[in-house]
Amino acid sequence: MAPPAPASALRRHRASLEGILDFSSQPPLDPAHRASAKRRFDQIINHFESESIRPGRDKYDRVKLVSLTYDHSTSEKSKDRLLAAFFAFAGLSITVDEDINFEDPTSQDELRASLDNFADYLFDNFFLPLKASTKKTPQPSPASHSAVTSTQRQGHIFAGTPERIANLRGACLIRDRYRCVISHKFDQAEALKRFGLQRRGQGEARDQDGQPLAGQRFEPLEVAHILPHSLTQLDSGGELNASKEAALAILNMFDDGAAHLIEGIEIDRPGNALTLTQPLHTYFGDFNVFFKPEGTVPHRYHIETFLPQGFTYDVPVTRTLFLTEERNIDPPSSRLLAIHCAIAHILHLSAAGDYIDDILRDADEYGIRHDGSTELHRLVGLHLNNWAGSQAHGNVIV
Template sequence: MANPSHRHQSSLEGLIDFSAQPLFATVDERTRAIDKFHRIVRHYEAKEPTHGRNNQYNRPALVRLTFEYARSPESQDKFLQAFFNSMALGMEDDGPDLGDDEVAADFHSLLYGFADYLLDHFFLPCLHVHLMLKPSPIYHAAIQRVQGQEEHIQSFMGTLDRVSELRSTCLVRDRHRCVITRQFDSQEATERWRQSGSDAKDDDGNMLVNDIQPAHLEVAHILPHSLTKMGNNSQLYDDSRKAALSILNMFDNGVIHLIEGTDIDRPRNAITLSHDMHQHFGGFRVFFEPVPDGPPHTYRIGTFLPLFIVGNQVPVTRSFFNHPTIDPPSPRLLAVHSAIAHILHLSAAGDYIETILKDMEEKMVREDGSTQLGRLVTLGLLMSG
C-alpha cells in the first residue's frame, strides 16, 4: 500500500485522466473494490456530527453519494479509480487498517481532501457560474491564466446571443408556459392582448382572459455554463474546467458530449420556467424525476423546499409538450441534475455552499461597494441559465 503522503504529488491528477480500459477483470474484483470503498467511507461517516450542523457539510457522505448516484457501472468504476488514486491505494489492495489511529488520521485527511476537491471543482461551480476555484498545487500540476479581456468579452456577447435565441426557441416549444406552474409568459400575453384585445388566445387556442396570472418566463439551463467553456475561449481556468467535466462524466459516462462547446445552449439542455422556479431549479432545490411506465417525457417534479416557500406548485406531475422540430429537454441531463440536487441536499453541501456565497457577497459589498457587486450579480443572472 502506498504511503498516504505520496498523494501530495499526484493524488487527484488521475481524476482527469481516466483510462479507457476496463478497470476490473472480474465481477468479484469489482465487488471487493466497492466493499473496500464503503468500508473506508462509512468508517468516517459514522463519526460525523448531525446533518448540517455548524455550517459544515458531511464530507464522507458527499463522497459516498457521488458514487451511489452515478448512473452506470462504468461511471461508478471511474469514480472508484479516482477515489483510490486520491487515497494512494491500489485497486487490488485490502485497504488501510483503520483501527490504527495514525493510519486512520492519515486517511481522514485524504478522504476530506477528496471531498473538498469534488465540492470546489464541481458542486460549487454548479451553484455559482463565476466561482471556479483554482486547483491546489496538491491536486493539480498546472494552472492556465484566464483569457484576455477582449476575447472574454467577445465570447460573452456570443453566448448572450445564443441564450437569447434559446429562450425564444424554448418558449415556442413549451407553448409560452412555465413547464412547472403552467403560467403563460407575461410579455407574450401583453403582445397578444395588444393585437387581439380580450380575444387573445394561448398557443392551444384557449382564451387568455380565463388563464392563471401570467409570469415573466426565463430560460433555465439544466446544466450550467460553469461546467463548460464559452465559445472558443474558456471563462474558467482550463484545469478546473477539465476537472469539472471529468467529475460530470462520473455521473453519466459520455454525458459531457451533450453540452460541449455551443451545445450547452441547445434546447435539450434548457427548460422554460418562471423567475421563482428558475431560482429554485438553478439552486438544485427543485428536480425532475421520470414517472415509471408513464407517457414519454413525463416527470414528477419534487423539491427540498418547505411548502410555505413553494406553495401548492410542487410537487406536481407534468408532461413536456411535443414539438415536431425542437428537441425536448434531455432525460439524461435532467437525471444528472436530479442526482446533483440529491447529493447537495443529503450531504448538506448545498447549504454549506450557499453560506460561502453569501459571505463572499457580503465581503464584496464591504470591500468593493455595491456597484461592483451589482455588475457581478447582473452578469451572473445573464449567464446562469
C-alpha cells in the same frame, strides 16, 4: 475546517491529481475487482460515517458527499471512475483484495485525510462552482422566428453567447407552448402581444391549444439551463481551463459520456434548457427544485422541492413536458435532468448546499472578514476560474 492532512497523504493526493482526470484509457473493472473495490470502499465509508461531521472541524458532511456521489452514479462505468479516483487519492491499489486496516492510528488518520481531500476535491471543482454559477441564466430579448429556426440542427454557425441564448429562449418558448413547464403559467409578454392584436380586431387572443387567454394566469417566463452555461465557458485563449476540465470529468462520474451532451454549443441547445417563471428558475438553479421520472411515460416527471412549505405552491406536481408536433426541437434531456436531481440530493443530504449558500451569503453581507473566517480561497477560486462571471458578493467579485 478539517486539520491539515498528513504530509504523506498530501503527497499521494498531489501525485494523483495529474492522472485523475484522464479516464479515457482506463479499462473497466472486471466483476471480481469491482466487487472487491466496492467492498473496501464501503468499509472506509462505514468506518468514518459515525464521525461524519466533527463539531468545529467540518462545515459539511464529507463522508456522505463521497458516498452519495457514488450512489447517484448511473452506470457501472461511472461508478468505476469514482472508485478509481477515490483509491488514487487514498494511495491504495484498486485491484488488491485485502480488507482495509484500521488498527494503525497513523494509517487511519491518513485514510481519513485522504477521504476529506477527495470530498473537498469534488466540492471545490464541481459542487461549489456549479451551484455558485447556476443562480441565473442571463435573459436576452426574445428571439425572432428566424432566429429560432436557426437553433435547429442544420449546421448553423452560432455567432456568440447573447445570440445563442436568445435563440435558445425562443426555441424553448415554442417547444413549451409559451408556458412554464412547472406552473403552466403563460408567458406575460406573449399574452400582451396577443391581447394587443385582439384589440386591433385581429381575432380573439388564444393560447397554443386554441383556448381563450382571458382568465388564464400570466407571468414573465425565462429560459433556465439544466446544467449551467459556465460549465463549458472557454477562457481568453479559447480553451477550457483545468477547473472546467475537472468539473466535466466529475460530471462523467455521474453519467459516463454526459459531458459530450453539453460540449461547445450543445450547452445552449434546447435539450439543456427549460422554460420557467423567475421564482422557479431561481429555485431550480439553486438545486432546490428537481425533476424525478414518473413511471415509464416518456418525458413525465414528478417535480419536488427541498424548500420549506410556503415558499412555492407550484410544487410538488406531476407534469408531462411539452413536445413540438414536428419534433424538431429537442425536449429537455432526461439524462441531464437526472444529473440535476442527483446533484440536488447530494447537496441537500450532505449539507454542502447550505455551506455553499453560507459562503456566498457571508461574502455578500460582510465582504472579507478581518477575523479570517471568510472562505476567501474558495471565492478567489471561483473568480479566477471564471465560474461566476462578474457576479458580485459584497466586496468580493466571484
